[in-house]
Amino acid sequence: MKNIPSVDLADFISGDPVRKQKFVEEIGRAYEEIGFVSLKNHFLNDNLVDELYKEVKAFFALPVETKKKYEIEGLGGQRGYVSFGKEHAKGKKEGDLKEFWHFGQEPEEDANLIDEYPDNVQVEELPDFNKTGMEAYRMLEKTGIYVLRALALYIGLDEHYFDHWASNGNSILRPIHYPPIVEEPKGAVRAGAHGDINLITLLMGASTGGLQVLRKDGVWMDAIPEEDELVINVGDMLERHTNNKLRSTIHRVVNPPKEEWSKPRYSIPFFMHPRSDMPLNCLPECIDDEHPKAYEDITAGEFLYERLVDIGLIKK
Numbered sequence: 596m597k598n599i600p601s602v603d604l605a606d607f608i609s610g611d612p613v614r615k616q617k618f619v620e621e622i623g624r625a626y627e628e629i630g631f632v633s634l635k636n637h638f639l640n641d642n643l644v645d646e647l648y649k650e651v652k653a654f655f656a657l658p659v660e661t662k663k664k665y666e667i668e669g670l671g672g673q674r675g676y677v678s679f680g681k682e683h684a685k686g687k688k689e690g691d692l693k694e695f696w697h698f699g700q701e702p703e704e705d706a707n708l709i710d711e712y713p714d715n716v717q718v719e720e721l722p723d724f725n726k727t728g729m730e731a732y733r734m735l736e737k738t739g740i741y742v743l744r745a746l747a748l749y750i751g752l753d754e755h756y757f758d759h760w761a762s763n764g765n766s767i768l769r770p771i772h773y774p775p776i777v778e779e780p781k782g783a784v785r786a787g788a789h790g791d792i793n794l795i796t797l798l799m800g801a802s803t804g805g806l807q808v809l810r811k812d813g814v815w816m817d818a819i820p821e822e823d824e825l826v827i828n829v830g831d832m833l834e835r836h837t838n839n840k841l842r843s844t845i846h847r848v849v850n851p852p853k854e855e856w857s858k859p860r861y862s863i864p865f866f867m868h869p870r871s872d873m874p875l876n877c878l879p880e881c882i883d884d885e886h887p888k889a890y891e892d893i894t895a896g897e898f899l900y901e902r903l904v905d906i907g908l909i910k911k
């Protein structure tokens with residue numbers, strides 16, 4: 596992609612220590628500067644992406660009453676359907692112009708997390724919806740684990756430091772539908788400016804443009820990946836854990852010009868979360884005289900709860 600540094604996961608897994616180190620430096624530097632990269636040679640193949648978009652479009656095309664059957668009270672929107680306008684960016688009162696679905700973790704039995712994670716919601720009308728969603732979930736999770744290994748090395752931790760926390764983690768795959776805009780949005784946008792909550796976000800190409808990233812100098816830049824790339828950015832949990840070394844960059848999805856209001860937009864981010872008991876305490880490797888500890892100690896579960904309240908998914 597033009598505006599955002601491009602990295603190649605094949606370098607990291609090549610077995611060649613020089614290429615591996617090159618990947619570590621490239622992604623680490625990009626995350627210190629802009630917080631976003633585009634990544635080639637990930638594990639999500641094009642056919643699976645096409646299948647997933649087909650299922651996702653079919654789901655959002657169902658009648659609203661059918662979709663609302665899958666909007667479950669009491670889960671803070673963490674599984675199933677979340678209806679139009681419900682979520683808003685932190686600190687903003689207008690709801691985003693979107694509806695979405697959440698697929699969550701189906702942990703391995705020996706992880707002892709079965710009781711902690713709510714079950715995924717099964718869509719009866721579409722026999723392949725859940726299977727396709729979870730296949731994509733696994734491929735994105737696998738890609739994310741490699742990215743976190745590279746970041747662990749960059750920070751000076753053991754390569755496998757994140758493996759335990761991120762495997763069987765509380766990650767979410769979120770297909771989003773931004774419907775055609777039918778009336779003057781009055782301050783509402785498709786997605787208000789925000790930083791992501793989680794460790795890292797992996798985003799496959801959207802059906803159309805609109806995603807913008809806020810550069811350090813205050814300029815908004817379009818972020819549109821090439822066909823075969825994933826956009827991967829740092830979220831607030833990783834920014835906090837690395838004491839602001841790696842940057843969770845503010846981004847948004849703008850409304851199209853009026854001539855294009857009739858076009859819907861679809862996109863499918865994967866929010867990689869750790870297990871809820873992971874301490875996000877600032878890492879000693881990231882604290883020194885110039886960078887004193889910037890945040891209180893907190894676990895991932897506590898941090899997530901606070902943020903779900905901030906964005907309107909949990910009502911206190």
Ligand SMILES: O=C(O)CCC(=O)C(=O)O
Nearest residue numbers: 786791801806848862864
């Ligand atoms: O729709 C997109 O392209 C990105 C959405 C996003 O930033 C988010 O849901 O956190």
Ligand SMILES: [Fe+2]
Nearest residue numbers: 789790791846
């Ligand atoms: Fe985001």
